[in-house]
Amino acid sequence: MGRNAHGVRGMMLEKGQKVISMLVAEDEEQSVLTATENGYGKRTPIVEYTRHGRGTKGMIAIQQSSRNGQVIGASLVNSDDEIVLISTGGVLIRMGVKSIREMSRSTQGVTLIHLDKGEKLAGLEKVVERDDEEV
Secondary structure, three states, X not given: OOOOOOOOOOOOOOOOOOOOOOOOOOOOOOEEEEEEOOOEEEEEEXXXXXXXXXXXXXXXXXXXXXXXXXXXXXXXXXXXXXXXEEEOOOOEEEEEHHHOOEOOOOOOOEEOOOOOOOOOEEEEEEOOOOOHHHO
């Protein structure tokens, strides 16, 4: 491509929409864990997400509502993984992925974390264990 080229469109976004996460699955045993700002989330089997060409609008990962709020993160997980949730109030919770129910894409999810009034869920990360020798 030339210097002035813009590249190709990866995904079509409506006004006000933004990309939250891009995930690359290793196999079909993994699940997509999504979380919303009001502390709700769910696991969805990766096989429920069909492949699309570039320039399409994508798929709904979790139903957004006034109950859920906006999506704040997504991560690829296995059932034996652990995640960390952090709120805007500084509350940090580590939990096993097994404790989060697997649900279809069209559902709103279950409570992941109880938040105090005025707090939001700020982040979701998968815990990666490392050996002491790597340090």
